[in-house]
Amino acid sequence: MPLEPFKSSQALTLGVELELQLVSFSDFDLAAASPDMLELLGRDIFPGFVVPEVTESMLEVMTDVHAEYTTLLSQLIKISTALVQAGDRLNIGVCGGGTHPFQLWPERRIFNKTRFKEVSLLYGYLTKQFTIFGQHVHVGCIEANEALFLLHALSRYVPHFIALSASSPFVQGYDTWFNSARLNSVFAFPLSGRAPFYLCWEEFVHKFFSKMENTGIVTSMKDFYWDIRPKPEYGTIELRVCDTPLSVTRAAAIAGYLQTLCKYLLERSEPDPVEDDYLVYNYNRFQACRFGMEGILVHPKSHEKMSLHDDILATVARIQPHADALHCSAALEHVLQIVREGNDAHYLRREYELNGSVEGMVDFALQRFRSSVQS
Numbered sequence: 001m002p003l004e005p006f007k008s009s010q011a012l013t014l015g016v017e018l019e020l021q022l023v024s025f026s027d028f029d030l031a032a033a034s035p036d037m038l039e040l041l042g043r044d045i046f047p048g049f050v051v052p053e054v055t056e057s058m059l060e061v062m063t064d065v066h067a068e069y070t071t072l073l074s075q076l077i078k079i080s081t082a083l084v085q086a087g088d089r090l091n092i093g094v095c096g097g098g099t100h101p102f103q104l105w106p107e108r109r110i111f112n113k114t115r116f117k118e119v120s121l122l123y124g125y126l127t128k129q130f131t132i133f134g135q136h137v138h139v140g141c142i143e144a145n146e147a148l149f150l151l152h153a154l155s156r157y158v159p160h161f162i163a164l165s166a167s168s169p170f171v172q173g174y175d176t177w178f179n180s181a182r183l184n185s186v187f188a189f190p191l192s193g194r195a196p197f198y199l200c201w202e203e204f205v206h207k208f209f210s211k212m213e214n215t216g217i218v219t220s221m222k223d224f225y226w227d228i229r230p231k232p233e234y235g236t237i238e239l240r241v242c243d244t245p246l247s248v249t250r251a252a253a254i255a256g257y258l259q260t261l262c263k264y265l266l267e268r269s270e271p272d273p274v275e276d277d278y279l280v281y282n283y284n285r286f287q288a289c290r291f292g293m294e295g296i297l298v299h300p301k302s303h304e305k306m307s308l309h310d311d312i313l314a315t316v317a318r319i320q321p322h323a324d325a326l327h328c329s330a331a332l333e334h335v336l337q338i339v340r341e342g343n344d345a346h347y348l349r350r351e352y353e354l355n356g357s358v359e360g361m362v363d364f365a366l367q368r369f370r371s372s373v374q375s
Contacts, residue, residue, distance in 0.1 A: 003209050003221070006147065006201060009065075009140030009235030012263055012326070014072050014255050017062045017136040018244050019053055020083070021100055021365075023093040028362040030057035030103045030131070033092045034111060040086050047078035054116045055108040055131045059083075059094075065140070069256035069328035076248035080372040095365040096251075097348070098133055098168025098182035098243025102358040105129045105172075126189065132182045133244040135165060137255045138236035139262050144201030146266070147230045147237050151195060152273035153265045154258075155281055156300050158227055158241055159288035160315065163308050164335060165242035165254055166292050167344035173358055179292035179345040182243050183285075191218070192225040193282075197275040204230075227285075241285075246344045246368035249334070256323070256331025257316075263326060264319040271301060292343055312339050344368075 024031040034056045041050050049062040061079050066072040083094045108128040110120045120127040141147040166179035178184070186192050198204035212218045221229055227241045239258060245251045277300035287295030293309040316332050323329045342350075351364040 003205050003213075004232050006141075006144035006230070006232040007235035008142055010067065011140055011142050011146075011266070012067075012259055013140035014066045014069070014259055015063050015138040015234075015236070016072060016076065016251060016255050017060055017138075018076075018096070018248070018251060019058055019060050019133040019135075020244060020369075021093075021095050021097060021133055022057050022059060022087075023095060023100075023362055023366060025091050025093055028093075028359040028366075030100050030108070031092055032056035032109045033090060034059050036090055037083075037086055037092065040089065041082065047082055048075060050083075052111045052113060052116075054111060054119065054127060056111050057100075057103070057108055057131055058133065068326065069252060069259065069331045072255060073249065073252035076252050077372055080248045080369060084370055084373050093362075093366040095362070095369040096133065096167060096244040096246045097344070097365045098166070098180055099171050100131070100133075101170035101348070101361050102173040103131065105131060123189070126185075129185055129188075132168070132185050134182065134186075134240060135242040135244045135251050135254065137239045137242070137258050138231065138234060139239070139258060140234075140236055144230070144232070145199065147235075148199050148201060148204060149273070150262055150265060151228045151230060151237050152197060152199065152277070153270070154228060154237075154239070154261070155194065155273065155277055157261060157315070158239075158281075159284045159295065159297055159308055160312050161239060161254065161258070162241050162243075162285065162288035163292045163295060164257070164312070164338050164343060165245055165250075166289070167243040167246055167348065169345040169349050170352070170358060170361065175349070175352070178290050179343065180243050180289045183241065183289050186225055189225045191223055193227065194278060195224075195226045195229060197273075197278065199273075243344070246347070246365050248369075248372040250338070250344070253331040253334035253338075256326075256328035257335050260319050260323040260326055260328060260332065261315070263322040277301065292345060293339060309339055 022033040053060045087094045105128045108131050168182040280298040284297045295308045323332045
């Protein structure tokens, strides 16, 4: 089936998707509760959209389209409130975090949906291991070439979003030494990584997508697990590298940072992206996953080395006027708070060091998510 035309959207509008953990209050392990949660949430008007994910221990929630960070944050708080209230009725906790710190993948159940069953048949055990939890942010684009420009211009900043959102330090009961271990699971899929370098939509469609479609490997953009991908049916680009933060306040701030950065880039404030920018892409991505704010980046054009900590601070200062224009300065202040105080991976590790319990880490995550209800 040919790739559908790119739908024009209002520039710089935002939409957020969050993949969330469903946890038993009795033992803090993941619970196969999504069918019951979906049935309960379907009885009333939900303040966004809620859908199943690949295993029954997950839910995905989605916001409406928002022009401003403040309305996005308001809706995310309403969504978290509805989820917490529904979970309490079922004795199920809801939380963020890129990985559950001690769940065992063989115990997961595939949700009964045709696409998920097909994915499971294709990818085998990787599908259950994909019980990981990410935040996806959509940014509206006026036209397709603008979307491809933004996609590649943002590649230099992908490590920022990995480090700021990182919340997956533990896997199956052990400290991985990574800030974001979640992205290692994504990289196992053959159609993951970076998008091919095209700045013209017609070339992307005819020289890449149509050829891939003819191989029989893909049928739509959903088959690509790229770090950033275009979504022609929405008229957006979709950033997919973020772990799900522990609070919706943080999730909204990260979206606001992306919106501001896109406004800055669209004014051609930096040299245009080129293919050679990707020479350092995987190295920089690894540094962010492994070390978070302490990771060392190589600038794709100057090859200067800098810490992620310093690069984020310099970027926030550079784009602050654009945040003021978008009325999302509070989002950048939250980003600065993460840089000063540490990301969610830091807080989860600290909780483990204080109490020596992976169950305690989950309880901490549950309380952080619940605190969003009172934000």
